[in-house]
Amino acid sequence: MVVAKKYVVVAPFVGDPKPNNFTIVEEELRTLEQNEFLAEALYISVDPYQRIKLGHTIPYDMIGGQIARNTAYFGLTDICKPSPGETVVVSGAAGAVGSHVGQIAKILGCRVIGFAGTDDKCQWLLNEVGYDHAANYKTVNIAEYLKQQAPSGIDCYFDNVGGELSSIIISQMNEFGRVAVCGAISGYNETDPEKRKGTFLQPYIVGKQLKIEGFLVNRYADRTTEGIRQNLQWVKDGKLKYREHIFNGFESTVTAFIGLFNGANTGKTIVKL
Ligand SMILES: NC(=O)c1ccc[n+]([C@@H]2O[C@H](COP(=O)([O-])OP(=O)(O)OC[C@H]3O[C@@H](n4cnc5c(N)ncnc54)[C@H](OP(=O)(O)O)[C@@H]3O)[C@@H](O)[C@H]2O)c1
Structure with a gap:
């Protein structure tokens, strides 16, 4: 049995996001079926657009991707x-x-x-x-x-x-x-x-x-690989530098997210799990 954790938005945002907009929920994952695999996240991305997800009814899972x-x-x-x-x-x-x-x-x-x-x-x-x-x-x-x-x-x-x-x-x-x-x-x-x-x-x-x-x-979306390849090439060529602002531990996700709105981060905000 695998127990996963997720952040759930439980109260609508009014003004700045606040810790009480979120709660951590533990979730028991179902048994894998044929041709399925289970991946463990080592890092997660935290992004401003998670603030403005439209059309979501409360509660909803806070989830994002590196884009x-x-x-x-x-x-x-x-x-x-x-x-x-x-x-x-x-x-x-x-x-x-x-x-x-x-x-x-x-x-x-x-x-x-x-x-x-x-x-x-x-x-x-x-x-x-x-x-x-x-x-x-x-x-x-x-x-x-x-x-x-x-x-x-x-x-x-x-x-x-x-x-x-x-x-x-x-x-x-x-x-x-x-x-x-x-x-x-x-x-x-x-x-x-x-x-x-x-x-x-x-x-x-x-x-x-x-x-x-x-x-x-x-x-x-249909040119995603082109973008990844080109950016990666520039990184390998030393032409594209990047900086990550790393927060430690799943519980720091909300602090990392709130920090996006007061400029706490330099470069890409990620959470190391
Ligand atoms: N169109 C798309 O598909 C797409 C995809 C990804 C991101 N975005 C948008 O791109 C923008 C940047 O996203 P990101 O992920 O790279 O975030 P980010 O720039 O790494 O973090 C947000 C930054 O915004 C600045 N900020 C916060 N409040 C501000 C204000 N009132 N006035 C001016 N700057 C403010 C802060 O820096 P300072 O210290 O400089 O204030 C903060 O570090 C966001 O608007 C996001 O929604 C759009």
């Missing part, structure tokens, strides 16, 4: 389609997706500017990840910073966070700029509808003839 690298690869190459020499801006730049986006953009010959939430994260982006410029969006004047670091404008924006930060970036894009809208974490926990309102962007979108496209990595 960051393919999200970065397909969102940048298929939606932003950057050319060598272009300027790419990335928000959420020191996270799992963002840290990969910036490196892939560098591999493709672009100038890369990132925004992250602490000075330490920005130093990591500059000194280890290879961003050309990185700034703390909590302390810098974003519009002024972009005028200095991207004097010729922005060609591509990989948007992980949404909100006002993204509006400022989009308002400084070049003609025919491309925006890949990957996520909107700045609003996931926001309960006040007034604070979800943003700058009126249509004049910029029309005037600069921008292409703004949301995407889910599932769109590229």
